[in-house]
Amino acid sequence: MCGIIGVVSLPGKTPYRPGVVVFRGLKRLEYRGYDSAGVAAIYNGRLIVLKGKGKIDELERKIGLSSIEGLTVIGHTRWATHGAPSDINAHPHTDCSGSFAVVHNGIIQNYRELKEMLIERGHRFRSATDTEVIPHLVEELYKSTGDVYEAFRRAISMIDGSYAVILISTYEPGKIFFAKKDSPLIIGLGDGFNLLASDIPALLEYTRRIITVRDGWIGYVSPSNVFIEELGRGAIDWSRYIRVVEWSLEDATKSGYPHFMLKEIHEQPRALRETYYGLIDDPAVGEAVKLLLDADKIYVTAAGTSYHAGYYYSLLLAYMAGRISSPFIASEYEVYEKTSGEGDVLIVISQSGETMDSLKALRAFKERGVRVIAVSNVVDSAIPRESDVTIYTRAGPEIGVAATKTFTTQTLALSWLVVSYAEATGKLTRSEAEEYRKWLGSSGDLAARIIASNETYALKLSEWMAGRGNAYYLSRGIGVPVAMEGALKLKEIAYIHAESYPAGESKHGPIALVEPDYPVLFVIPQHRELEKLLLGNIQEMKARGAVIIGVAPEDTVLKDQLDYWFKIPSSHWILTPITHTPPLQLLAYHTAVRRGYDPDKPRNLAKTVTVE
Numbered sequence: 001m002c003g004i005i006g007v008v009s010l011p012g013k014t015p016y017r018p019g020v021v022v023f024r025g026l027k028r029l030e031y032r033g034y035d036s037a038g039v040a041a042i043y044n045g046r047l048i049v050l051k052g053k054g055k056i057d058e059l060e061r062k063i064g065l066s067s068i069e070g071l072t073v074i075g076h077t078r079w080a081t082h083g084a085p086s087d088i089n090a091h092p093h094t095d096c097s098g099s100f101a102v103v104h105n106g107i108i109q110n111y112r113e114l115k116e117m118l119i120e121r122g123h124r125f126r127s128a129t130d131t132e133v134i135p136h137l138v139e140e141l142y143k144s145t146g147d148v149y150e151a152f153r154r155a156i157s158m159i160d161g162s163y164a165v166i167l168i169s170t171y172e173p174g175k176i177f178f179a180k181k182d183s184p185l186i187i188g189l190g191d192g193f194n195l196l197a198s199d200i201p202a203l204l205e206y207t208r209r210i211i212t213v214r215d216g217w218i219g220y221v222s223p224s225n226v227f228i229e230e231l232g233r234g235a236i237d238w239s240r241y242i243r244v245v246e247w248s249l250e251d252a253t254k255s256g257y258p259h260f261m262l263k264e265i266h267e268q269p270r271a272l273r274e275t276y277y278g279l280i281d282d283p284a285v286g287e288a289v290k291l292l293l294d295a296d297k298i299y300v301t302a303a304g305t306s307y308h309a310g311y312y313y314s315l316l317l318a319y320m321a322g323r324i325s326s327p328f329i330a331s332e333y334e335v336y337e338k339t340s341g342e343g344d345v346l347i348v349i350s351q352s353g354e355t356m357d358s359l360k361a362l363r364a365f366k367e368r369g370v371r372v373i374a375v376s377n378v379v380d381s382a383i384p385r386e387s388d389v390t391i392y393t394r395a396g397p398e399i400g401v402a403a404t405k406t407f408t409t410q411t412l413a414l415s416w417l418v419v420s421y422a423e424a425t426g427k428l429t430r431s432e433a434e435e436y437r438k439w440l441g442s443s444g445d446l447a448a449r450i451i452a453s454n455e456t457y458a459l460k461l462s463e464w465m466a467g468r469g470n471a472y473y474l475s476r477g478i479g480v481p482v483a484m485e486g487a488l489k490l491k492e493i494a495y496i497h498a499e500s501y502p503a504g505e506s507k508h509g510p511i512a513l514v515e516p517d518y519p520v521l522f523v524i525p526q527h528r529e530l531e532k533l534l535l536g537n538i539q540e541m542k543a544r545g546a547v548i549i550g551v552a553p554e555d556t557v558l559k560d561q562l563d564y565w566f567k568i569p570s571s572h573w574i575l576t577p578i579t580h581t582p583p584l585q586l587l588a589y590h591t592a593v594r595r596g597y598d599p600d601k602p603r604n605l606a607k608t609v610t611v612e
């Protein structure tokens with residue numbers, strides 16, 4: 001939700017003017033929100049603000065965001081929470097005197113009380129946002145402290161809620177002040193300049209040396225210095241927290257693709273190979289298996305696409321290791337936490353590692369003594385930091401709001417975990433486990449073949465699909481989470497209503513909607529038993545005139561039942577999420593583009609949901 005960036009530099013030290021650095025950073029963070037944007041700078045001792053409603057490029061044309069002058073510049077791209085998208089509600093927000101400017105990601109829960117108190121003291125508010133209380137509060141506290149950092153510190157300690165917040169002031173023009181709780185923030189270390197941003201891609205053009213700011217940290221950066229303290233506990237030695245990120249700039253740009261989503265679909269072979277090689281020697285897998293072996297109960301939680309990966313894990317664990325686990329949607333954690341206790345294990349899956357629903361679930365379970373295994377794509381993000389063990393996927397940055405390569409790599413890592421666990425319990429022999437691992441090792445090559453051979457077909461089929469208003473995505477057993485993922489892709493980017501459920505449920509209600517030309521997509525795993533079960537489900541739909549689209553192996557016995565057929569090279573059912581998801585991603589992508597939508601920026605959505 002919202003992207004923030006700031007740079008403070010000595011003259012001539014950044015490759016572009018600081019205003020351009022911030023503008024380019026905003027473009028890289030646009031996936032986090034894009035209903036309005038703005039920048040602020042200190043120039044010749046004065047605060048300048050340019051902001052408005054609209055996408056970043058539109059605003060650049062209208063008000064020239066990148067033209068802002070100054071060596072200390074901050075910027076924000078917004079996904080509205082408090083206050084509708086508008087010129088006034090766009091960040092940065094300023095105080096009454098025009099001495100402080102703030103950009104913020106998160107929610108200030110006690111903003112009403114703070115606002116009332118500040119209004120009583122004569123402050124004039126312009127926007128309907130919660131954020132605007134911060135500059136006014138700092139202005140108020142500056143009156144008694146005469147010190148920007150102290151005023152900022154006191155203001156932060158009065159705020160309840162979640163925040164990654166950065167502030168600049170005419171009183172201290174060479175510093176950017178920052179504080180963080182629950183919303184992501186990173187410091188990028190340069191030579192003669194330093195940066196702050198919500199996410200790594202915004203910084204990659206300038207530095208790979210970063211510090212992930214922890215909850216409760218507060219401080220400031222100047223061109224050649226960093227100061228950080230833990231609120232209430234004194235200064236910390238931040239040099240211990242520097243790490244060098246391996247992601248390349250190319251990873252974070254479109255590299256000639258029209259959209260990030262398409263690029264990320266095509267990156268799956270590489271992402272799968274890298275994740276696979278990472279898993280081979282990852283000690284975290286052994287640690288996670290140990291926790292699972294000792295576990296009384298196993299819970300699995302996540303949101304959205306990551307939940308589908310978690311659901312797949314749960315089915316595979318039952319199927320392969322005969323072990324039952326409880327998958328649940330993270331925002332529903334209150335129902336489940338009360339059934340947990342010491343001796344249990346929670347698996348939390350989150351590509352970003354920052355999803356608030358998942359983080360809340362993690363914290364609630366941890367408080368009851370539950371051990372936590374995380375599966376994440378972002379090193380050092382909040383969920384891994386608060387977990388006992390983390391297995392990382394190595395998908396590289398995912399910018400498109402729709403998750404693609406992170407889903408297939410999550411299912412690869414989770415399948416690997418199940419195989420290792422089943423081997424440790426004796427449910428699989430060593431050679432059976434090796435056989436499965438070999439299949440998992442072939443996932444990159446298979447994904448490459450599947451994407452190459454289905455792209456044109458998806459493009460062609462999208463012509464028909466673009467005219468539909470509804471679709472069902474069905475399967476059975478381990479195919480169900482894949483069907484759910486396909487349906488989510490279609491609805492979130494092509495805005496076509498799509499529903500997914502285990503195919504046996506059709507006759508209990510959903511089939512009532514089916515009429516001639518109704519699209520029903522079947523995920524048909526490489527599994528003869530499931531194929532047999534699916535035959536009846538397909539026939540009942542066909543009998544009502546449905547158009548049957550199958551994602552099915554080349555040797556499927558169901559081929560005569562299919563009106564359209566995404567052909568999957570013969571492989572193993574354990575790979576179903578990896579082999580069967582890319583055609584569904586491509587279909588959703590091309591359908592969205594045909595319908596005139598930007599798949600990278602679906603309406604009402606943001607890449608990382610850091611609010612509850």
Ligand code: M6R
Nearest residue numbers: 304305306350351352355402403
């Ligand atoms: O970063 P996370 O994996 O925790 O994100 C969870 C969901 O918000 C995310 O998967 C969302 O559903 C995607 N937009 C789906 O494409």
